[in-house]
Every structure is written in structure tokens, then in C-alpha cells.
Amino acid sequence: xxxxxxxxxxxxxxxxxxxxxxxxxxxxxxxxxxxxxxxxxxxxxxxxxxxxxxxxxxxxxxxxxxxxxxxxxxxxxxxxxxxxxxxxxxxxxxxxxxxxxxxxxxxxxxxxxxxxx
Numbered sequence: 001x002x003x004x005x006x007x008x009x010x011x012x013x014x015x016x017x018x019x020x021x022x023x024x025x026x027x028x029x030x031x032x033x034x035x036x037x038x039x040x041x042x043x044x045x046x047x048x049x050x051x052x053x054x055x056x057x058x059x060x061x062x063x064x065x066x067x068x069x070x071x072x073x074x075x076x077x078x079x080x081x082x083x084x085x086x087x088x089x090x091x092x093x094x095x096x097x098x099x100x101x102x103x104x105x106x107x108x109x110x111x112x113x114x115x116x117x
Contacts, residue, residue, distance in 0.1 A: 004053050005060035005083050006033060009075040029075065033063045057083060 003011075010018075013026040021027035036059050061067075064074040073080045 002082055005057045005073070005076060006037075008079060008083075009033075009060070012077065013075060026075070029063055033060060036063060 009026075009029070013022050013030075014020065015022060021030060037056065040055065040059060060075075061073065067073055067084060071080075071084075073083060076083055
């Protein structure tokens with residue numbers, strides 16, 4: 001079974017003993033990934049509770065900026081080909097995370113308007 005993007009990133013971007021990140025960029029990515037994962041998990045607990053590897057990988061793509069001009073995903077090295085998303089909103093200039101946030105805002109706004117009517 002192929003590990004998640006996050007699992008691979010941790011294995012390749014932590015020191016030999018796994019105690020520290022190899023660079024400040026790796027640490028920033030890790031902190032942002034964990035923050036977004038926690039946020040998504042708390043949103044999922046309000047919904048159906050289904051959270052998949054695909055969702056985790058999607059968060060990772062968003063945090064690292066998706067596929068770059070060289071068709072690589074930062075942090076995955078030669079394994080990029082195994083993880084490339086089939087399609088991504090990042091090509092539209094918006095990440096999946098931002099899209100989900102906007103979708104939730106529009107939904108909440110629509111519900112408020114219905115209540116006020």
C-alpha cells in the first residue's frame with residue numbers, strides 16, 4: 001500500500017531520529033498541514049465523519065502549492081508520479097481548501113437569507 005503524501009514527507013524531511021524537521025520550510029509545511037488537517041477533521045465530525053486518504057493528500061497538495069511548473073509536488077521527490085492529483089482547482093488559481101471555505105460561506109449566507117425572508 002502506498003503511504004499518504006504526509007507519511008512520505010515525514011519520512012524524508014525529519015532528522016534520522018525523527019525528532020526535528022530538516023529545514024524551516026519543512027517545519028512550516030508540517031505546521032500548516034497539521035492545522036488544516038485538524039480543522040478539516042473538526043468539520044468532518046459535524047458531518048458524516050468520513051475522512052479518506054484522498055482528503056489527506058488533498059490537504060497536503062494545497063499546503064505545498066500543488067503541482068509546480070516542473071510538474072512536481074514539493075516534498076515528494078521522485079515519488080511525485082504516484083501522488084499527482086487527477087485534477088486540481090489550483091489550476092484555477094484557488095486551492096481545494098479555499099474552495100471548501102468559500103462554499104461553506106455561501107451556504108451559510110444562503111441559509112441566513114432564507115431565515116430572514
